[in-house]
Amino acid sequence: MVYNPQKIERKWQRVWEEAGIFKTSDKIKGKKNFYHLVMFPYPSGDLHIGHWYNFAPADVYARFKRMQGFNVMSPIGFDAFGLPAENAAIKHGIHPKTWTYKNIERMRKQLKSMGTIYDWQREIITCDPDYYKWTQWLFLQFYKAGLAYRAKVPANWCPSCKTILANEQVIEGKCERCDSDVLQKEIEQWLFKITDYAEKLLKDLDKLDWPERTKTMQKNWIGKSEGYEIKFSSIPVFTTRLDTIFGCTYLVLAPENPIIEKLKNKITNYQEVKRYIEKSKKKTERERLSEAKEKTGVEIKGVKAINPANGEKIPIWMADYVLIGYGTGAIMAVPDRDERDMEFAKKYNLPIKKTRLVDSKKIAKKVKGKKITNYKLRDWVISRQRYWGVPIPMVKCQKCGWVPVREKDLPVLLPTLKDFRPTGKGKSPLAKSKKFVQTKCPKCKELAERETDTMDTFVCSSWYYLRYTDPKNKKKFADPKKLKAWLPVDMYIGGAEHTVMHLLYARFFTKALQKLGILDFSEPFLRLRHQGIILGPDGQKMSKSRGNVIDPDIQVKKYGADAVRMYLCFMGPYDQGGPWQPRGIVGIARFLDKIFNFQFSIFNDQNSKLKKLLHRTIKKVTEDIENFRFNTAISALMILVNEMQKQKGLEPEVRPTLLKLLAPFAPHFAEELWSSFAKASEDKHFDIKNSVHNQKWPKYNPKLIKEEMITLIIQVNGKVRAKTETEAGISKEKAKELALSCEKVRKWTEGKKIKKIIFVPDKLINIVI
C-alpha cells in the first residue's frame, strides 16, 4: 500500500461533509460548549501560507478540544468590506462586489482543502446585507445611547486612499494600507465614544489570558496618566508633575489652541503668530515627527500669565511640540526638570530656574488644582469617504437635523455604483447617487438627504463573533439564548498586528453592548494566542517581487494537506513563525510514510518499555497541545514511532492510541488508517460514527509513567564524570556509595578530601572536593 495523500484527503473530506460530523449544535447533553475562533480572513483572492499558519494549528487545537469531550464551535467567515477590495477592483476594472464574491468562492475551496472542522453553515460575509443590516442596527443603538456622535475634529486624511483614518490606522505618520503620508484635516465625522471606556478597557486587561506584550501594547495605547489641571491666569494647563511648579518659567500653547484666538486683541505680534499657526497646519504628521528633534515656536507677545504658586509673571509661547489633542493643549514649561522644555528654553533664550520640589497635594490645594486623569486614547473616527463599506444609517433633514433611519427600514442598502472611485473631495462616491441620497426624513417626512460616508471596516469585525452563534437570524442580530450558550469566546487565535485595532475595538463593542443591556459579559475573548509570521526560504518577508512565495496549493499537491498542517506545527514555536524550509516538510512526509507502511505484530506485555513510552507520550502531547507547543508534541510522537520501529511487536493499545494522538494534526491520514484498522480488527464495514475524530482523547495511566529505573548523573565539582542506571528512590547514602565506587569517579576523587555532597533525588549527585 502506498500513502497517497491526495486521494485519501479528497475521500475523507467528502465523507465528513456528507455525514456532517463537524456541524455544531448549540447544546449536546453532557458536553460543555467551547467557542474556538480564528480571526476571519479578508477575501484577498488566494489562501497564502500565512493563512494556513493561522488556521491549521488552530484547527489542531479545536480538534483536540473536541476529542477531549467539548462541544466545539469553530466557525469561519469573511471580513469582506474595505479599502483593498476597492483598490484591487479599481486596478482590475471590475466591481468590488464581483471581485469580493469571486475571491470568497475561491478561498472557500482552498479552506476546505485544509481539512478543518469549520461549520460552513455558520459562514458569515460582512458585505452581505443580511449581515450589515445588523452592523447598522448596532450603530443605531450606539447613537441612541450617545456613544455615536458627529463632530468636526482634526483627523487623519490619507491623500491616496482619499479618506479619513482612525488613529489606530496611522503608522508612523503613514497610512496603514498604502504607506502615504497622512495629512491633518478638519471634517465633520461620525465617531464612537471609545474614550468613555478607557478606564475599563485598561483595568479589565488584568483578567485576560492574553500574551503579555499584547496587553502591554494596549495599555500603552490607552496611555493613562494622572495629574492636575491648574490655571495660569485664564489658561488651563495639565501636568503630572505639579511638584515642579516652582521651576516653571513660561507657558507653551499648542498652535491650534482656541485661547489664542480669544487673546487676539491683546497680542501685539498677531501676524507672526498667525503665520506660525498656518505653517504648522500645513505640516503632515510625519513632518512634525521628523522635525521632533528641532523644536520651533513663537512668543505670543503682549500677554503674560501668572504662576499661581508664586505670583510670578511669565511669558507665553506657542509651539507645535505641544499637542492640542492631549490634556488642555497647554503646558507649564519646567526646563530644569523636562528635557524638551530645556531644549526649547535654550534655543529661544528663555529663563531657566532651579526648582525645589514641593508636595503635590499641598500645592494643589493652594493653587486650586483639579485632580485629572488623562488618556492618550482618542475617540474612534468611523466615517470613511469610500464606497465599499456599510452605509451609515443616518439622514440629514433641514428641519430636524440628523435623524436616525428607523430600525424597520434597515438595511440601508449599498447602491450598486458604476463609478465607485473615491472623489477626494471629502465626500464618499455615494454622494454621486441621487437615488441613494434623496430620501424622506424619518421624523417629519419632508425631503432629506442620507449620510453618504460608509463605516470603517473595523466596525464590521467588532461584532462578528456574536453573529456566528446565530448567523441566519432575521429578527435579531443574535438570539440571547444562543449568545449565552457560546460567549465569551474561549480561545481566539490570530495575528499580533491587530493589537491596537481590531482587538481594542472588539473589546469596546462588548463593553458598550453590555452597558446597553444587550450582552451580559464584559470581555469578548478570554484567551488569545498569536501566530508568528512565515518568511520565505531566504528568511525574507514573502513577496512576489522577491520570488520567495510559498504557495500552499503546490505544497498540498506535493505532500498533502496533512503534511503541510503538520510541518507548520513542527517548524517552531507557534508565535514565532520563521522561514519556510523546503526540506523541512520532507521530514514530516517521511514520518507519515513510515507509519503508513509500518509492519507490526501484536503481543501483550503489561510492562513493556513501549507501553510506558506510550503513556508518557500521551501526557506530553496532551500538555503540549494545550499550551500551543505543537512542535514538541510532534517530536514526542516521532520518538514514539521511532521506538515502535525498534520493537518486534506492539502492545494492542499502541496503534489505536497513536492514531488518536495523530488525529488533530493529520486528520485525513489518521482517519484512513483508523478505518482500515477498524475494518481489519472487527471485520465489519467502517461506520463514520466510529470515526477517529469521534473517539475520546486518550488518558495516560499515572502508574505507567513512573520511572522504576533512573539514570543517576555523577558530577565531581559540578562536572559530569559518570552516569549510572539505578533504581528510582535511591537514598543519598547509597548514591554516594555507588558514585564513589565508579572507576571514572575515583580517578578524580582519589586522594582528595570530600568537602561536600549535593544530592538531588533521582537526578544527580555532585561530589565537591
Added chain:
RNA sequence: GCGGACGUGGUGAAAUUGGGAAACACUUAGGAUUUAGGAUCCUAUGCCGAAAGGUUUGUGGGUUCGAGUCCCACCGUCCGCACCA
C-alpha cells in the same frame, strides 16, 4: 529616546523549579539495497583531538556545589510607541 521580547550547531529548533546542553528533524558523509536514479534502512554528524580528554549557549563580570536558565554592564536583532507634559 522610551517600553517589550529575544540572542543556543551548517539549518529549524529542544532543554519543569537553577541539575545530563543540542531532544526531534533537516543537511552532509560513509555503508546496505537498487540496472540506474529515487525511495528506504544502518552508522556518523557542535568545536579541538588519533585517543584519553578538553571545550561550547552574543561579549565581559558576578551569585552558586552547579548557570542556556538568576543578577550587573556591554554588543546585536526584532517588535511596539514616538514631543502625551
